[in-house]
Amino acid sequence: MHxxxxxxxxxxxxxxxxxxxxxxxxxLSETFFYPEGGGQPAxxxxxxxxxxxxxxxxxxxxxxxxxxxxxxxxxxxxxxxVDSEYRTYLMGAHTASHALYGAGRxxxxxxxxxxxxxxxxxxxxxxxxxxxxxxxxLAELERLTNRAVWESREVTWEQLPREEALARDDVxxxxxxxxxxxxxxxxxxxxxxxxxxxCGGTHVGNTREIGPVTVLSRSNPGEGLxxxxxxxxxxGIDRRTRxxxxxxxxARALDTQVDSxxxxxxxxxxxxxxQTEQIRDLREQVIQARLADxxxxxxxxxxxxxxxxxxxxxxxxxxAEFAQELVDGTGAVVxxxxxSGNYLAVATDGSVNAGAVVDAVTAExxxxxxxxxxxxxxxxxxxxxxEVVAFLREGEFEL
Numbered sequence: 001m002h003x004x005x006x007x008x009x010x011x012x013x014x015x016x017x018x019x020x021x022x023x024x025x026x027x028l029s030e031t032f033f034y035p036e037g038g039g040q041p042a043x044x045x046x047x048x049x050x051x052x053x054x055x056x057x058x059x060x061x062x063x064x065x066x067x068x069x070x071x072x073x074x075x076x077x078x079x080x081x082v083d084s085e086y087r088t089y090l091m092g093a094h095t096a097s098h099a100l101y102g103a104g105r106x107x108x109x110x111x112x113x114x115x116x117x118x119x120x121x122x123x124x125x126x127x128x129x130x131x132x133x134x135x136x137x138l139a140e141l142e143r144l145t146n147r148a149v150w151e152s153r154e155v156t157w158e159q160l161p162r163e164e165a166l167a168r169d170d171v172x173x174x175x176x177x178x179x180x181x182x183x184x185x186x187x188x189x190x191x192x193x194x195x196x197x198x199c200g201g202t203h204v205g206n207t208r209e210i211g212p213v214t215v216l217s218r219s220n221p222g223e224g225l226x227x228x229x230x231x232x233x234x235x236g237i238d239r240r241t242r243x244x245x246x247x248x249x250x251a252r253a254l255d256t257q258v259d260s261x262x263x264x265x266x267x268x269x270x271x272x273x274x275q276t277e278q279i280r281d282l283r284e285q286v287i288q289a290r291l292a293d294x295x296x297x298x299x300x301x302x303x304x305x306x307x308x309x310x311x312x313x314x315x316x317x318x319x320a321e322f323a324q325e326l327v328d329g330t331g332a333v334v335x336x337x338x339x340s341g342n343y344l345a346v347a348t349d350g351s352v353n354a355g356a357v358v359d360a361v362t363a364e365x366x367x368x369x370x371x372x373x374x375x376x377x378x379x380x381x382x383x384x385x386x387e388v389v390a391f392l393r394e395g396e397f398e399l
Contacts, residue, residue, distance in 0.1 A: 002057075002060065002062065003031055003032065003033060003034050003035055003055075003057075003062050004030065004031065004032050005031075005032050005033060005034035005043065005082075005087075005202050006034070006157070006187065006200055006201060006202055006203075007157075008032065009087070009091050009202035009203060009204075010205075011032045011082075012032070012045075012081065012082040012083075012084040012087060013079070013080070013081055013082070014030070014031075014032045014079075014080045015077055015078070015079055015080070016028040016029055016030045016031060016077070016078060016080055017029040017030075017075070017076070017077055017078075018072055018073065018074050018075060018076045018077075018078055019074065020074055021070060021072070021073055021074055023069060024065060024066045024067070024068060024069055024070075025063050025064070025065055025066075026047060026063070026064040026066060026070060027061050027062065027063055027064070028047075028062070028064070028078070028080070031055075031062050031064070031080065032080060032082055033045065033052060033055045033062065033064060033080065033082060034055065034087075034090070034201070034202055035055040035056045035057040035062050035063075036054070036055065036056055036057075037056075037057060037200065038174070038199070038200055038201060039115060039116040039117040039118060039201075040090060040094055040118055040201045040202070041090065041118055041119075042054055042055035042056065043055055043082050043083065043086065043087055043090070044082075044083040044086050045080065045081050045082040045083045045086075046079075046080070046081045047064055047066060047070065047072075047078055047079075047080055047081075048070055048071060048072055048078050048079060049071070050066045050067060050068055050070045050071070051066065051067040051068075052064050052065070052066060052067075053065050053066065053067050087202065088209075089232070089233065090118060090201075090202060091202045091203055091204045091209070092204055092209055092210045092211060092232050092233055093118045093123045093232045093233075094118065094123075094199075094201045094202060094203055095155055095189075095191070095203045095204045095207065095209075095210055096123060096145070096149075096210045096213050096230070096232045097116045097118075097123055097125050098155075098189060098191055098195045098197055098199070098203075099145045099148045099149065099191060099194065099195065099207060099210065099213070100125050100141060100145045100213070100228065100230065101113060101125060101127075101172060101195055101197065102144075102145075102148060102191060102194040102195030103140075103141045103144035103145045103148065104125075104127055104129070104141060105195065106144060107131070107137060107140055107141060107144070108127060108129040108131040108133070108137075109129060109130055109131045110128075110129055110130055110131075111127060111128070111129050112127070112128035112129065113126075113127070113128070113172045113173065113174050113197070114126030114127060114128050114174070114225050115174055116174075121231065121235060122216055122229050122230060122231050122235070123229065123230055123231070123232060124227055124228065124229045124230075125227070125228050125230075126221065126225050126226070126227050127225070127226045127227075127228065128224050128225060128226075129226060133218055133226050133228070138215055138218055138228070139215070141215060141228065142213060142214070142215040142230070145213045145215075145230075146212065146213050148191065148194050148207050149207045149208060149210045149211070149212070149213060150208070151207065152206055152207060152208040153191050153192045153193060153194055153206065153207045154191075154192040154205070154206055154207075155189065155190070155191050155192070155203050155204055155205055155206060155207060156189070156190050156192070156205075157187060157188065157189045157190070157199075157203065158187070158188055158190075159185040159186070159187055159188075160185060160186055160187075160188050161184065161185060161186075162183060162184055162185060162186050165185075165186035165188060165198060166186070168196070170196045171188060171196050171197060171198055172195070172196065172197040172198070173197070173198050174198075186198050187199060187200050189201075189203055191207060194207075210232060210233070211232060211233035211234075211236070211237075212232075212233065212236045212237055212240070213230055213231075213232055213236055214230060214231045214232075214235075214236030214237075214239045214240050215228060215229075215230045216229045216230055216231055216239065217229045244258075247261060251264075254268065298332055299393045299394075301333075302399075304332070304333055304351060304352060305332040305333065306332060306333045306334075306335070306392065306393065307326060307332045307333065307334045307335070308334075308335040308336075308337075308389050308392035308393050309336065309337070309389055310336070310337045310338070310339060310341075310385035310386065310388075310389055311336055311337075311338070311339065312339045313338055313339065314338040314339060314340050314342065314343055315338075316338075316343045316345065316377055316379060319336050319338055319343055319344070319345035319377070320345040320347070320375060320377055322336055322345070323335070323336045323345040323346060323347035323375070324347045324375060326347070327347040327348060327349060327374075333346070333347075333348045333351075333352045333357070334346065334347045334348070335357060335389075335392045337381075337385045337388045337389055337392075338385065339385060340385070341381055341383050341384045341385040341386075341387070341388055342367075342379060342380060342381055343377070343378070343379050343381070344358065344361055344369070344377065344378040344379075344381060344388065345375075345376075345377050346358055346371070346375070346376050346377075347374060347375050348373070348374055348375075349374065350373050350374050352399060353373050353399060354371055354372065354373060354374055354375055354376040355370060355371045355372060355373065355376040356399045357376065357392075357399065358370065358371060358376040358377065358378045360395075360397035360398070360399070361378060361381065361388060361391065361392070362378050362381070363397075364391055364395070364397070365381045365382050365383040365387070365388060365391070366380065366381060366382040367379055367380030367381040367382065368380060
């Protein structure tokens, strides 16, 4: 006994004989509850006075999982009530996935169907296509889908002989669905003049019943797949409203109109880049000035000149470059500490082992690092920069 929901999706109330009761699991002689499958969730509702929490297909039998053990028994007649609001949402959401696929037929090359799924908040459709689905293509998918909704296209379904369905080039098959087509017939759902697909789900009779479709995002869940997620009906309206409020707030903050936001943002990014470049130049000047001061602030350890100090930078790689630059210019042992005290770079001409200096500092202040004879670095030091510098200048440690 299969569900009659796909054939009669608008039927929300029915009477049926109870075939079997096994604890909270119930099988009926006939049901209009849709069992979970093919990406569509199970219907919700009541059998008698007991909530139906799950519906599944078990070897051709539709099993209704109840919230508790029912008051009825095998042989009784029970009233079934499908949650009409949820069923209506599922019908619209499922048909919307077909409408979106139909839009994809018009925009994407070598289009294939990789599956779909419905949740309470959104719907996903997985495409297989070599076409890069960028922002403009995503917006066009949404526009065409909503156009199909607005045009009030009729939605119909029928059973076709298996071989006839598989031979049709216009019928979209989920790869898994196609491989599993073993029955004598295949159910075909068609949006008039827009899309044709093999599908066993529940659908609206006209695309106008879908309501607004709002594309939310795209992603790549696997090789060769592009996932498009969207919201349908009230959820989509709420999402679009939030986006409009955010866009108007942004436009007001930038003293422009919503339509001019891209240009305003581009100008803002250019200004930020210019300011960032200016800050970078000023910071470089400050660092170079500090390095110049350090050249005149050397100390002698074991007969060798040591140049140790802090610079206003916490870029570990930059510290290493600065230290190497000073070694090349002075021949001294150079140890530079970042302004937070967390980072250290040591460069030498090889007469002092740079890695050994780093080991001595991390042994004293924690952190970790490494390097070779002429260049080594450390991070995560647990001290202020002046403490590290004092240790490098005056501390006792063996190399």
